[in-house]
C-alpha cells in the first residue's frame with residue numbers, strides 16, 4: 043500500500059509531540075558513525091571489483107576552442123574521447139551543462155578524454171604523455187569584459203528606488219565583491235562502473251540518486267531501469283555532487299568498451315577544476331531609511347558569471363524580496379557568460395553570499411543612522427511578505443535577534459574601536475540568518491517484521507548529515523521500537539525514489555515520506571487491535587488501546603509494510619516560507635598585522651521541528667565554520683589570462699581549520715511549521731552559513747573601524 047500526501051493545506055496537528063517513545067529530536071549519535079571511524083563504511087573509490095581497470099581524466103589545456111586530434115597513449119588499455127562525457131560535466135541539478143559540441147572546449151581544465159590502464163599509476167602516466175591538438179579560440183574570462191545578460195524572471199522593481207534614495211534621511215550605496223568559492227567536500231569525486239550484459243551499476247559520490255539516475259541514463263543513452271546507482275556513504279557534497287559529473291559518465295563508457303569494471307577517481311586538483319564553483323559576485327546594495335531607521339528603499343544589483351550556454355546563475359538576491367520592509371525596491375540580476383569553470387549550486391546557493399553582503403550593508407546603514415544594528419533590523423521586519431502580501435508560514439527573525447542579543451551579551455558591545463586588549467582590538471557583530479525553504483517529492487518504504495524489527499528503504503542519501511539516524515529515530519518513534527530495532531537502508535536506486543540531499547530539503551522531505559509509511563503501518567496495527575489509529579499507542583514493541591495491550595510479535599505473524607509518498611502542493615504557494623535565525627561574532631583584530639581571529643560565535647536558529655539535536659547542531663556548526671571561511675579565508679582565484687583556477691587544493695583554498703574556529707554555540711528556537719507536512723520540520727542544512735560571515739565582518743568593523751567589501755577579509759585588506 044502507498045500512502046500519498048500532497049501538501050495542500052497546513053497541518054496543525056502536533057501528534058508527533060504526543061508519541062510516547064520520545065526518541066525523535068533526541069541528540070543520538072550517528073548510527074553509521076562507528077562504520078566510518080573504523081573504515082568499514084566503503085566510499086565509492088574504495089570498492090574494488092575483480093579485473094578492475096583505472097581511468098584518469100585528461101583535461102583541456104586551453105580555455106576555449108576545439109579538440110582536433112587526440113594521439114595514442116602507449117601503455118594504456120583505451121583512450122576514451124566521447125561527447126557524452128562533456129555534456130553533463132560539472133553541472134548543478136537544474137541544468138544540462140554547457141551546450142558543447144563533441145570537441146568543444148569551454149574552459150581551461152575541462153575533461154576532454156579518459157585514459158584507462160591496469161593501474162592508476164600507468165593511467166596517470168599515459169594521460170600525462172597524451173598529445174592533444176587544439177584549435178584555440180579567444181576566451182573572455184573576465185566577467186566585467188562582456189555585456190551581461192538580464193534573465194527576465196530575475197528582475198523586479200517596485201516604486202521608485204532612485205527617488206527613495208534622494209529623499210532618504212540616511213542611505214548606503216556601496217559595492218561588494220565575493221570571489222569564486224568551492225564546495226570542497228572531503229571525499230573527492232569518484233565512480234566505479236560495472237556492466238552485467240546491458241545492465242549497468244555505478245557506485246559514486248552523489249547527492250540526488252533518483253535525478254542522478256535520470257541524468258546518467260540520458261547522458262549514456264540507456265533506459266533508466268537498466269541503471270542502478272549506489273551511494274550508501276558520501277563524504278560530503280555541499281552541492282558538488284548534486285548532478286552527475288564527468289568521472290561517472292566516463293567510467294560507464296570505458297567499462298562498456300573494455301568489458302571490465304572501471305574506476306575513475308578525481309585528484310583534489312581535478313575536483314577544483316571539474317566540480318562546479320560558486321560564481322564570484324559583484325553586489326551593489328542601496329538602502330534608504332528615515333531618521334527613525336524605517337527603511338524606505340532596498341536595491342540589490344548583482345553580477346554573476348557562468349559558462350556560455352548555461353542556465354544556472356547564482357541566485358544571490360533570493361532572500362532580498364522578503365527579509366526587510368521597504369516601499370521602493372529594485373533587484374537587478376545580471377549574468378556574464380565567460381570561460382571560467384562551470385558555476386553551480388554550492389552550500390546555500392544565493393543566500394550564502396547574498397545575505398552575507400546584504401547584512402554587511404545593514405550594518406553600514408545602522409552605523410550611518412546612529413541606531414543599534416539589532417534595533418535597526420527589528421524595526422524593519424515585515425508583518426507579511428512585502429509586495430505580495432503573503433503571510434509567512436512562520437518568521438522568527440525578531441525572536442532570534444532578541445534571544446541572541448541576550449545570550450551573546452550584546453549589551454557589552456562598545457562603540458567602534460573602543461575595546462582594546464594589548465595589541466588586539468575587539469569587536470562584536472550581528473547578522474540575520476535567512477534561507478528559503480523547499481519541500482521535494484519523496485518516497486520511502488517501511489516494513490515491520492514480527493520479531494519487532496523495522497526496515498526503512500529509500501534512495502535518499504546521507505552525505506554526512508545524519509539521514510540514517512534521523513529516519514531511524516522517526517520510524518522508531520512512530521512504531522514504538524527501540525532505535526536499535528530499526529534498520530535504515532539508503533543510497534540505492536533499487537529503493538523508492540527520494541528527494542535526495544540538496545537545498546536543505548532532504549531531512550524534511552524524506553522524513554515526511556517515512557512518516558506517511560509508518561502512519562499506514564500504524565493503521566494496519568490499529569485494525570488488528572480493533573481501534574482507531576489515533577487511539578493506538580506503541581511503545582517498546584507493545585501496542586496499547588484503552589485497556590488492551592498486546593505485543594507486536596503476537597499481533598502480526600507476517601511482515602507488514604507500506605510506502606509513503608510526499609508531494610509538495612498548494613501550501614507552499616500560499617505562504618512565504620523560510621527559515622530564520624541570527625548570527626553573533628566576537629572578533630579580535632591585531633593592531634599591527636591586521637590579522638582577524640574569531641573569538642566566539644553564536645547562532646540562533648528556527649527551522650521547525652528539530653529531528654535530532656546533535657545532527658542538527660552539527661549542520662549549524664559546519665555552516666558557521668563556512669561563514670568564517672567566506673569572511674576571512676576562502677577564495678578561488680582565477681588566472682586573468684585563461685580563467686584557470688589558481689588556488690585549487692586544500693592548502694591554497696583555505697577552509698577554516700581548527701585553529702581558525704573558536705567555540706561555536708548553537709541555540710534552537712522551539713518551532714513547529716504547519717506548512718511542510720505532518721513532520722512540521724523545515725530545512726536546516728544551509729541556514730547556518732547564510733549571513734554568518736557578515737557577523738564576522740561587522741565585528742571586524744566594530745573592532746577597528748575597517749569595512750572590507752572585497753571578500754575575504756585577509757590581513758592585507760584590514761591593515
Ligand code: MOS
Pocket residue numbers: 249279280281282284387388389390391543544545546
Ligand atoms: Mo546544496 S548547494 O543544494 O547541496
